[in-house]
Amino acid sequence: MTTRTLTCATTAGLTRAVRALAREHALDPAVRGRLVLSAAEAAGAALRAGRETVLEWTYDPDEGVLTVVLRTPPGETGPVAAADLPMAADAVTGEEVVWRLPASPPPPGSAAPGADAGENAGQDAGQDFDEAALAAEELRAVVAAADALTAEHRRLKDELAETNSGVLALYVQLDERDEQLRTAHGQTLRELEDALRPPPIKADGLELAVHYEPAGTDAPTGGDLYDWFVLPDGTVHITIVDALGHGVTSTRSALNVTHAVRTLALEGHRLQSIVGRTDEILRPFDRSVMATVLLARIDPATGELWLANGSHPPALLLRRDGAARYLEARGRGIGFPLPGSETPLTERLAPGDLLLLYTDGLTESRRDPIEGEKRLIEAAHKHLQSPTEEVPGAIAEDMHTVILHPDDTLALAVRFVGQ
Template identity: 55%
Template sequence: MSTVDGTLAVTLVLPGPVDQRRRNDLPLLPDAGDDSSLTWYLPGGIASSPAPADDEAATREEMLELVTRADTLTREQRELKHELAETNSGVLAMYVELEQRDEQLRQAHAVIFRELEDALRPPPPHVDDFDLAVHYAPSEPDSPTGGDLYDWFVLPDGTVHVTLVDAVGHGVTSTRHALTVTYAIRTLALEGHPLDDLIGRAARTLATIEPDLMATVLLARFDPATGDITIANGSHPRPLLLTAEGDTELLVPERVGRGVGFPDPGTGSLVHRTLAPGDVILLYTDGLTESRKNHQEGEARLLAVARGHAGKPIATIPRALAADMHDVVLHADDTVVIAIRRRPPPGS
């Protein structure tokens, strides 16, 4: 074994020759030599020179710089986390404040919309021997007024006229359309046009003014002195008669009319009834019967539910009836329910 320029030479002398095949089987192939000796040259021998002192100093400085850099990165990361936490806190506070302002704005809008609805929905007129009540519910509590509107007033001859309109669509546009139809009907009625002509005449009048307007219309006119009531229907849900004994009947015309904006608008045929004391006529929009997305099912259920309200105070019937019909709501829509009762004689 010897060293040359820091390289370790290991030589093994054997008693006999070693052929090349056996040399190839060794774990570490020796360099070429005579047949009876094997020599290996290994780098990094025992006599290699020590590292210069300058290299050790440079290594220490590099290590110190790395440690300092690591400390700096740790401090910067800590400061960044602190700043991020403060930013998140500020963003959260801003988000909460914005939510509070949005809620205040929604409440303010709801108040404005409710006041607008109250202004658009007149109180019942005073009518001798009759009681009238109404319930209105928007499709959403904070939604603007929809297309369901009503109007009632006493005509010069003493009869009472009731208009119920459901304009197609939602929001302010449908409200405007419903108002247009309502006021057109009122004007024509006060001019003295017959009941069976009002829907068709209003449709023809508005066709050029509001060509996109579509609305179902129900008109009812009753004589407080006799209890006679006449109904004109243009594509609207059929009214319901609730007798004092609790019997129910849908008032179906022989010929179905069509509403404003529909093809061939008009009344069709009128429905006539005479209300006995205690009888109630219920007028409503489709939001009452279509909450389960099935109009026929809603009508059948209304006939059954209404029986339980016979004889109850008229002021409670519209709201209670809507609550019973809306026990399951698969389709939310504006709902109007009007109840008209011929008052029973005192003491009966």
């Protein structure tokens, strides 16, 4: 393992010397070109200042590594960073720049670049090579490498575009699938909601309409349910239930209440006894049931109205002349202490009068039931002359312009038109 040294005074001499030793050790033209440029850049400040630089190289045949050291006077290397050179250096100090490169041994009998203070290093050492041809070869190698990188970049760009196109197509398919699932889910929920609604009833002298709105779109049902049917004596029975909680669990409780009330009403039990009797029936099966209940009984022929309440918001009566008042019937709900209703409240409806039955989700969306009851009267006045089938939904829309406390909402309108 022999170390060789050469002193160079000019950039041209240094580049010729580096090119000669690189050619001697069969470095790839692209590597050779980078090494020539790196040495010229590292020694540039010293050579421009008229200072000599020393080029030293050693070949280790055991490892097949060529070590090239460029030495400049102290402080003359300039602000060179190892990674910033065209050929990244293995080490940079204040006086030395070191490269370690895989290389081939020099051919037997080859002459190394000689020392001439750097001005004519290649020629004085007897090197027989065309420097211009070597520089052109290095340039071609660098251009070929750049072209290869450009081609690779173009290939990767095309692959990325194809991948992005595939990902976009997949997103479109997933979005379409999600939309199909949402549509199917919504259809199922609507069918479930419709299945819980009792069929419309016809009673000469009455117009009935209902609006239901769940607290959240993820659960189409809740604890707010209604039931209406015609009793054997021709009177119309209406049940409004608001079971504690949300979702399917509260729906089950509300269904149990409405079914029990319907059974008791069809069996002929007095209106004021139904709430308490329903609590007695359900308590052994489900002690967790808590529900407010409002029962209405209307004679379509005469307009006579009976109301029984179990802790539920009062019904609102609007006369055809605009007079409005809440019908307060006393009682305690199912699952409450001492459940049951007191003597039913009675009223007589006149043609054109509107009765509004609802759950607290309609009046407590702003967390103030007193303010909600005032707003409900205003909304009911606004839509008093509207077709009955439009009244519940229109009132709910007016009441829910601001929702601070989302809850299931049920609004049921009854207009007495007379026979």
